[in-house]
Every structure is written in structure tokens, then in C-alpha cells.
Amino acid sequence: MRRTSGGKWERLVVVGGDAAGMSAASRARRLKGPEELEITAFERGRFSSYSACGIPYWVGGAVADRDALVARTPEEHRERAIDLRMRTEVTEIDVAAGRVRARDLSTGAQTWTGYDKLVIATGARPVRPPIPGIDAPGVHGVQTLDDGQALLDALEEIEGRDGRRAVVVGAGYIGVEMAEALMRRGYTVTLVDRREQPMATLDPDMGALVRGALDDLGVTTVSGAEVVGILTGDDGRARGVAVKDAEYPADVVVLGIGVRPETGLARAAGLPLGVYGGLLTDLSMRVRGCGNIWAGGDCVEVLDLVSGRERHIALGTHANKHGQVIGANVAGGYGTFPGVVGTAVSKVCDLEIARTGLREKDAQAVGLKYVTATIEATNSAGYYPGAAPMTVKMLAERRTGRLLGVQIVGREGAGKRVDVAATALTAGMTVEQLTALDLGYAPPFSPVWDPVLVAARRAAAAVRDAG
Amino acid sequence: MRRTSGGKWERLVVVGGDAAGMSAASRARRLKGPEELEITAFERGRFSSYSACGIPYWVGGAVADRDALVARTPEEHRERAIDLRMRTEVTEIDVAAGRVRARDLSTGAQTWTGYDKLVIATGARPVRPPIPGIDAPGVHGVQTLDDGQALLDALEEIEGRDGRRAVVVGAGYIGVEMAEALMRRGYTVTLVDRREQPMATLDPDMGALVRGALDDLGVTTVSGAEVVGILTGDDGRARGVAVKDAEYPADVVVLGIGVRPETGLARAAGLPLGVYGGLLTDLSMRVRGCGNIWAGGDCVEVLDLVSGRERHIALGTHANKHGQVIGANVAGGYGTFPGVVGTAVSKVCDLEIARTGLREKDAQAVGLKYVTATIEATNSAGYYPGAAPMTVKMLAERRTGRLLGVQIVGREGAGKRVDVAATALTAGMTVEQLTALDLGYAPPFSPVWDPVLVAARRAAAAVRDAG
Numbered sequence: 001m002r003r004t005s006g007g008k009w010e011r012l013v014v015v016g017g018d019a020a021g022m023s024a025a026s027r028a029r030r031l032k033g034p035e036e037l038e039i040t041a042f043e044r045g046r047f048s049s050y051s052a053c054g055i056p057y058w059v060g061g062a063v064a065d066r067d068a069l070v071a072r073t074p075e076e077h078r079e080r081a082i083d084l085r086m087r088t089e090v091t092e093i094d095v096a097a098g099r100v101r102a103r104d105l106s107t108g109a110q111t112w113t114g115y116d117k118l119v120i121a122t123g124a125r126p127v128r129p130p131i132p133g134i135d136a137p138g139v140h141g142v143q144t145l146d147d148g149q150a151l152l153d154a155l156e157e158i159e160g161r162d163g164r165r166a167v168v169v170g171a172g173y174i175g176v177e178m179a180e181a182l183m184r185r186g187y188t189v190t191l192v193d194r195r196e197q198p199m200a201t202l203d204p205d206m207g208a209l210v211r212g213a214l215d216d217l218g219v220t221t222v223s224g225a226e227v228v229g230i231l232t233g234d235d236g237r238a239r240g241v242a243v244k245d246a247e248y249p250a251d252v253v254v255l256g257i258g259v260r261p262e263t264g265l266a267r268a269a270g271l272p273l274g275v276y277g278g279l280l281t282d283l284s285m286r287v288r289g290c291g292n293i294w295a296g297g298d299c300v301e302v303l304d305l306v307s308g309r310e311r312h313i314a315l316g317t318h319a320n321k322h323g324q325v326i327g328a329n330v331a332g333g334y335g336t337f338p339g340v341v342g343t344a345v346s347k348v349c350d351l352e353i354a355r356t357g358l359r360e361k362d363a364q365a366v367g368l369k370y371v372t373a374t375i376e377a378t379n380s381a382g383y384y385p386g387a388a389p390m391t392v393k394m395l396a397e398r399r400t401g402r403l404l405g406v407q408i409v410g411r412e413g414a415g416k417r418v419d420v421a422a423t424a425l426t427a428g429m430t431v432e433q434l435t436a437l438d439l440g441y442a443p444p445f446s447p448v449w450d451p452v453l454v455a456a457r458r459a460a461a462a463v464r465d466a467g
Numbered sequence: 468m469r470r471t472s473g474g475k476w477e478r479l480v481v482v483g484g485d486a487a488g489m490s491a492a493s494r495a496r497r498l499k500g501p502e503e504l505e506i507t508a509f510e511r512g513r514f515s516s517y518s519a520c521g522i523p524y525w526v527g528g529a530v531a532d533r534d535a536l537v538a539r540t541p542e543e544h545r546e547r548a549i550d551l552r553m554r555t556e557v558t559e560i561d562v563a564a565g566r567v568r569a570r571d572l573s574t575g576a577q578t579w580t581g582y583d584k585l586v587i588a589t590g591a592r593p594v595r596p597p598i599p600g601i602d603a604p605g606v607h608g609v610q611t612l613d614d615g616q617a618l619l620d621a622l623e624e625i626e627g628r629d630g631r632r633a634v635v636v637g638a639g640y641i642g643v644e645m646a647e648a649l650m651r652r653g654y655t656v657t658l659v660d661r662r663e664q665p666m667a668t669l670d671p672d673m674g675a676l677v678r679g680a681l682d683d684l685g686v687t688t689v690s691g692a693e694v695v696g697i698l699t700g701d702d703g704r705a706r707g708v709a710v711k712d713a714e715y716p717a718d719v720v721v722l723g724i725g726v727r728p729e730t731g732l733a734r735a736a737g738l739p740l741g742v743y744g745g746l747l748t749d750l751s752m753r754v755r756g757c758g759n760i761w762a763g764g765d766c767v768e769v770l771d772l773v774s775g776r777e778r779h780i781a782l783g784t785h786a787n788k789h790g791q792v793i794g795a796n797v798a799g800g801y802g803t804f805p806g807v808v809g810t811a812v813s814k815v816c817d818l819e820i821a822r823t824g825l826r827e828k829d830a831q832a833v834g835l836k837y838v839t840a841t842i843e844a845t846n847s848a849g850y851y852p853g854a855a856p857m858t859v860k861m862l863a864e865r866r867t868g869r870l871l872g873v874q875i876v877g878r879e880g881a882g883k884r885v886d887v888a889a890t891a892l893t894a895g896m897t898v899e900q901l902t903a904l905d906l907g908y909a910p911p912f913s914p915v916w917d918p919v920l921v922a923a924r925r926a927a928a929a930v931r932d933a934g
Binding site for chain 2: 019051053054057062063065068069092173181257315316318320321324336337338340341342343344345346347352354356381382383384412415416417418419420422423424426427429433435436437438439440441442443444445446448449450
């Protein structure tokens with residue numbers, strides 16, 4: 001077997017066959033051919049390079065075809081000389097020897113594979129609180145395409161029944177999107193969340209606007225309710241959820257509680273993990289203190305450029321960026337991932353929900369004094385047909401006036417306005433600077449003062465007033 | 468009569484009662500009451516504080532009511548202790564004596580009004596090329612609400628006729644919007660333009676995409692055709708336009724050729740004008756070299772932050788910003804208008820057209836070497852229902868990689884993406900920095916790589932390749 005000699009030929013092993021891992025593998029392959037770089041990738045599931053973010057739309061029926069969510073199949077990767085081994089789970093990383101042990105989930109056979117460079121892209125796993133019945137049939141996560149298929153199979157079994165009910169646990173992005181998806185499939189949906197407002201990625205005042213939209217949609221939202229158990233029937237299947245003082249019967253239970261980095265392998269290998277359990281990397285996405293191991297995607301922590309702290313954010317767009325950076329670096333190119341500002345956007349029916357930067361409690365947690373400004377405006381000129389209201393909340397640091405965060409709830413065209421704030425946060429702009437931004441204006445697109453500018457003016461005035 | 472004494476009481480005169488002038492007056496009034504500041508404003512037209520940008524939508528019928536375009540009526544201004552004199556044209560500025568002469572257009576009476584501080588907001592006038600028949604009845608500009616009303620009155624006269632035809636001269640934003648508006652009213656529309664592609668605010672390759680959309684809409688686009696005369700009938704009314712080798716008959720002719728700063732008064736008063744004929748101001752919007760005269764809106768030139776040159780851009784959003792800055796400064800507050808990056812957005816049916824920063828010829832004109840990248844992407848995840856194509860062209864400076872400009876043509880959600888680039892231009896970001904921006908991602912809003920990021924990646928690669 002050939003070994004590395006003078007950088008001529010190397011073995012790259014990738015653990016995890018979704019966005020970060022396969023982006024890294026593909027980028028590396030574009031930069032180096034098989035004569036220079038051997039690439040082996042392991043994926044324990046049945047799907048590669050897919051959009052987990054698309055699962056709610058597939059379950060809800062907006063996306064008819066599961067294959068549409070797959071950006072690149074295992075076969076397509078193999079055609080590009082990437083040896084992608086599906087249904088094969090890496091069970092150990094032997095850092096000292098530079099090898100990984102993998103188990104073929106079909107045959108149970110175990111093999112060791114040596115690497116010169118290793119990419120860890122093991123993703124995240126859904127939080128499953130340790131409550132009675134949590135592993136009962138009929139309790140579904142929606143983290144992987146396999147999860148989505150299992151849920152759809154379960155839904156199809158009961159599709160004919162009258163009065164189908166679903167409980168979704170967790171009212172974050174996934175929970176809210178799944179609530180809508182199940183509504184669209186004809187379920188009566190109850191959304192149970194332990195927090196006081198849905199969408200805790202927003203401040204409570206903005207989350208309250210989302211609750212209103214869920215009410216209008218006909219979703220029953222139960223807030224401040226910690227799930228203490230899964231109700232099960234005689235057959236052992238889930239029949240609903242129990243909170244402290246109430247029970248919510250259901251034909252199906254979907255968990256949308258959030259995810260944690262899947263870093264058991266990394267922890268066992270002694271690699272550095274952060275406070276959220278995610279791998280810690282440098283700007284090149286190299287695992288800290290490791291010369292030949294990179295990590296990216298949902299299994300790493302990322303630097304929040306606004307707070308200066310590490311965070312864990314599971315989001316496909318970050319995973320893809322990580323993969324590009326890792327792929328360049330393992331193939332002798334150069335790339336960095338400077339960090340995130342915490343941008344997220346979502347939709348409940350025609351309500352668009354977006355946020356970037358720090359919420360009030362995030363600012364408090366890092367010792368920042370801030371002012372807030374919340375304004376109501378319209379997405380297009382007020383006189384333009386279909387003009388609809390939107391609410392923008394902006395946080396700015398006291399004294400410096402530095403933009404700290406923006407939250408938006410509104411109709412069409414509201415959500416992606418958060419990108420202006422994301423760009424301004426990255427650039428370290430003040431809200432006073434924001435007020436002068438030359439944003440696109442025409443009546444179908446915006447009032448003469450874009451809502452983001454209106455919020456900036458209000459925030460700038462608040463900074464001056466606060467002194 | 469009281470005079471200024473110790474800054475206790477002052478007389479502010481505003482020339483022009485639309486966006487810039489009345490924003491300035493209103494802001495000044497909020498900061499200083501009538502006991503400190505007397506405000507007199509003169510407007511030669513019949514309308515104050517209106518949205519000229521809304522005229523095509525009013526003419527096209529999307530906005531039913533003219534009054535909807537008026538943000539604040541003369542009466543509303545007067546209720547706020549602003550003495551707004553309508554149908555009264557300022558005919559002379561006497562800088563030495565600190566007074567303006569105004570003529571009441573109804574009575575012909577002339578009066579002098581003294582000022583301590585003067586705001587010039589005389590706007591722009593449409594270009595009317597010196598060709599035979601240009602002043603014939605049936606030739607319409609669409610610059611003011613009075614213009615719009617005159618056009619609508621003319622259209623109503625011929626509304627019953629079969630086979631109504633319209634010629635729109637000029638295929639810029641206004642021309643294209645008016646072409647659509649007249650199509651919607653049932654006219655057969657010919658759009659005549661002297662340039663080789665419609666929408667010359669874009670590079671020709673991107674303008675070609677707009678031509679395709681106009682074709683689909685059924686608008687006949689005649690490019691490279693300079694209008695040499697207006698055809699008139701026996702009654703002296705316009706009957707079409709003549710270009711060098713052809714004639715285009717029409718029941719109505721609309722001029723959308725562009726505008727020039729309306730600075731006859733300022734010129735006569737010896738105030739400094741730039742190469743485009745617009746007033747030159749400092750960052751506080753004070754006319755250069757003048758202690759007590761400010762100017763804003765369509766009658767001034769603005770600093771282009773990308774090229775470092777002055778430009779003339781007639782756009783309501785700038786006028787409103789100028790007004791805010793002027794109002795603060797004349798009332799003893801503080802504000803600046805740092806400049807523009809040249810953002811514009813428009814719509815032809817469901818085609819969205821946007822640009823910011825420099826086109827290729829703009830970059831050439833200021834001696835910048837650049838690379839370009841043009842990409843095709845979709846406005847939402849490719850698998851999401853209704854995903855539609857969009858084209859993004861990006862210019863970056865060679866060597867430095869600094870973002871120079873972006874042009875976008877696409878469907879819903881395409882146009883306002885230009886705001887990310889506008890913000891990045893303002894911050895002086897490189898395209899490499901752009902590739903890492905944390906933009907909002909969810910399947911209904913964007914592919915996992917936002918089209919702006921895809922363009923940035925391509926542009927960054929082009930910068931590296933160009934060396």
C-alpha cells in the first residue's frame with residue numbers, strides 16, 4: 001500500500017456523508033485528482049448530501065419527491081472518485097495511529113481505514129429528553145432523511161382515519177415548520193413548548209407575533225409546558241404527550257426540540273469540545289491542537305462575531321460553507337470560516353420570521369448595555385396593492401451605537417431583509433451608519449424608507465437619548 | 468418684524484414642496500417650534516410631499532387613488548405651522564440680501580420673502596430633447612403628480628377607442644414601468660430607446676434579459692433608435708414619433724428619457740453646480756461655500772462612494788434622506804448624508820431588476836481594473852415549489868478583490884437581494900469577505916448558497932485567477 005511521500009499522495013477520510021462532509025470531499029476532489037488524493041467517506045444512513053431543512057416541506061407535501069432533497073447521490077459521488085460507503089458507521093477514531101474503525105450496518109463487519117487527513121462531519125442528533133416512553137414507536141425526530149421517511153411511513157398508515165391528531169414538541173423553527181406541515185396534511189396540531197413564547201430564537205415580544213400567526217392557522221399552542229412523559233397505548237405505541245397538568249392525545253408525536261452536536265466519537269478520541277459539546281476548530285476549520293483533523297457542520301461550535309463567544313448552530317448553509325473551506329484546506333488550498341452572526345429565517349404560512357445577531361438576553365449574557373427600537377412598517381409602499389405590515393426590532397449597543405441584532409416578523413419580502421442587518425453586523429456598522437444605507441427603493445419593493453432604515457433611525461435616536 | 472437675535476428666532480425658507488423640501492421642513496419643525504423658527508415653503512405645483520415613483524402604478528391602475536400618493540397634504544403641513552404656499556413659484560434667489568422672490572401663479576402677484584436659512588429643493592425636470600413637436604399636446608412627461616394627472620386626463624379622453632397605441636420614449640426605469648402601465652390599460656405599446664439595450668443602468672448583457680421580458684409582455688422594443696421628431700396631426704396633437712428610418716404612430720407619447728437637476732434658480736444666484744448641473748453640497752447637505760443655504764433631493768449631485776465621483780440620481784429615497792439631514796442641521800441638530808452606492812430596483816410584471824455600485828463602463832471610466840462573474844441560480848431552494856431562475860452579475864476590483872457592483876435580474880425575491888451588496892459596498896467589503904456572509908437560509912427563501920454568495924465565490928475565484 002502506498003503511503004504519503006513528499007506530499008505526492010494522501011489518504012483523506014471523511015466521517016459523515018451529508019452537507020459538510022461531502023462538500024469538503026467534493027471541493028477537495030476538484031482541487032486534487034485521485035492520483036494525488038484518495039478520498040473515503042463513511043455515512044451511517046441511507047442518504048448522502050441532502051437538505052435536512054427541506055424535510056418539513058416534504059412531509060407537508062409541498063415537495064413531492066424525496067429524491068428532490070438529495071443534492072448528490074452516493075453513486076454521483078462515486079463517479080467523482082469519492083469512495084462513499086453508505087450504511088457504514090464509524091465507531092472509533094484512533095488519532096494516534098491515524099485510522100478509523102467502521103462497521104457495515106448491513107453485515108456487521110468491522111474494518112480499520114488509515115488516514116493522512118481526517119474530516120469529522122458527524123452532524124447533530126435531536127434532543128430526546130429522558131422521559132418515559134420517549135423511545136416508543138410513534139415518536140419521531142425529523143433530523144435526517146431516514147427520520148423523515150420513517151415519519152411519512154407512519155403518517156401513511158393512519159392517513160385514512162378521521163380526526164387525526166398530532167403533537168409537536170418544541171416551538172422552534174423545526175417545530176413550527178412541522179406544525180404547519182402536519183396541518184397541511186389534515187392533522188389537528190398541538191404545539192407544546194416549555195418556553196413562554198414560541199420561537200425562542202426571538203425575544204418574547206417578537207415571539208408573541210408568531211403565536212398570533214399560529215393561532216390564526218389553527219394550531220393550538222401550549223406554552224410554558226414541559227413534557228414529562230409520552231402516553232402509550234396497550235400496543236406500546238405513542239398515544240400523546242403528558243405535561244405537568246394536562247395530557248394531549250395524538251396519533252403521532254414529532255420532536256422538534258432542537259439538536260446537540262453528535263460528538264461521541266470525537267469525545268472518545270480526546271478531541272477538544274466546547275461548552276455546547278461541539279468540536280472546537282480554528283479559522284481554517286482545523287480541530288484545535290490537531291495537525292491533520294478538520295471538522296465542520298452541525299458537530300462544531302462556531303464563533304459568534306457579535307458576542308465573541310462560541311455557539312452551536314445547526315444549519316445547512318454553515319455546513320456547506322465549512323465543507324468548502326475544509327475541502328480547500330485539506331487539498332492544499334486556502335480558506336477560512338470567520339464565524340457567524342446568527343442569521344435565521346423561517347416561514348409559517350405567509351408569515352416570515354427572521355433574526356440575526358443578539359437577542360436581549362444574549363446581549364445581557366455577554367455584559368453589553370443596549371437600547372432597543374421596535375417599529376411597524378409595510379413591506380412595500382403603503383399605497384401599493386398588497387402592502388402588508390411588518391415589525392422590525394433592532395438592538396444597538398449603548399454609547400457606541402454598534403448594531404447588535406435585528407428581528408423581523410412580517411409578510412412577503414420581510415424575512416430576507418434581515419440580510420442587510422447580517423451584512424452590517426459582519427462589517428461592525430453602527431445604527432447611525434445604517435440610517436444612510438442606499439437600499440433598493442421602488443414602490444413594489446419598499447416604502448421610501450425601508451423598514452430596516454426606519455428601525456435604524458429609531459435605534460440611533462435611542463442611542464443618543466440613552467447617552 | 469422680528470429679526471434673528473442671539474439665535475432665538477429665525478426664518479427658514481424652503482423652495483420646493485416635495486420630498487426633500489417638506490421632509491426638511493417637517494424635521495426642522497419637530498426640533499423647533501414656531502416660537503423659534505418660522506418656516507415658509509413655496510411649491511409651484513398643486514401637490515406637496517408625494518411619491519413621484521408611484522405615478523406609473525397610478526397610471527396603470529394598480530393604485531386607484533391619486534391622493535394615496537400624497538404623503539402629506541398642504542393643509543397637514545399648515546397644521547404643523549409650516550406656511551406652505553402652493554402654486555407659488557420662486558423666481559429669484561437674492562443671496563446677498565437673503566430673500567427670495569415668488570410669484571403666485573393664480574394671481575401673478577410677486578412678493579419678496581426674507582430668510583435666515585434657505586433650503587433649495589427644486590427637484591428635477593424631465594429631459595425634453597429639442598426636436599420638432601416635442602411640446603405638442605399628447606406628449607407627456609411623468610415627473611410630477613400634475614404630469615401624471617395630465618396624462619390620465621388625456622388617456623381618459625381616448626379610452627373608448629379601439630386599437631389604442633402608445634409610444635414610450637426611453638427604456639430606463641420610468642420608461643419600462645410606463646410601458647407596463649400602458650399595456651395594463653389596454654394600449655399597444657412601443658418602447659423606443661436610443662441605446663442598444665433597454666435598461667442602460669445595467670450592463671448590456673444584463674439589459675438583454677430585460678428585453679426578453681418585455682418581448683414576453685408584448686411590448687415592442689425598438690433599440691438604437693434616436694427620436695428625431697414628434698409626428699403631429701392637423702390639429703397639432705402628437706400622432707406618434709419619428710426615428711431616423713421609421714415612424715411609430717401613437718395616440719399618446721410618454722417621455723421617460725430621464726431628468727436633469729432643476730437648478731436654473733441656483734445657477735442664476737451664482738451657486739456652485741457640478742458637471743451634471745446639480746447643486747454641490749458638503750456632507751451636511753449645505754451648499755458648498757454657503758453658510759446658510761442647504762440643498763437636497765433631485766436638484767443636487769451626490770457622492771458615489773464606490774467611484775469617488777459626484778453623480779446625479781433622482782430618487783425619492785435619497786430626497787427623503789437629504790430632507791432629514793437638512794432638517795436636523797437647519798434646526799441646530801446634526802446629521803450627514805455620506806453618499807450613495809447607486810442602488811436601484813424595478814419591476815416589469817414579475818421580473819425584478821436591480822443594480823448597485825458600478826457597471827463595467829463606470830469602472831472603466833474611473834480607471835478601475837475589474838473582473839466579472841455572472842451566475843444563474845434560483846430564488847429559493849431548487850426543490851421548493853415556485854423556485855425561479857435569477858441571474859447575478861458581480862464586479863470586483865482586480866488585486867484588492869473589493870466589491871464594485873452587482874446587477875440582478877430574476878423573479879420574486881431577486882430584486883431586494885441587491886441590498887446585501889449595497890451594504891457590503893458601503894462597508895468596503897471584498898468579494899472574498901462576501902463569500903462568508905451569514906445570510907438568511909431556509910428552503911422557501913434561498914438555496915443553501917444564496918445567489919449573492921454564489922456570485923461572490925465565482926468573483927473571488929476570478930480575482931485570484933486574474934492575479
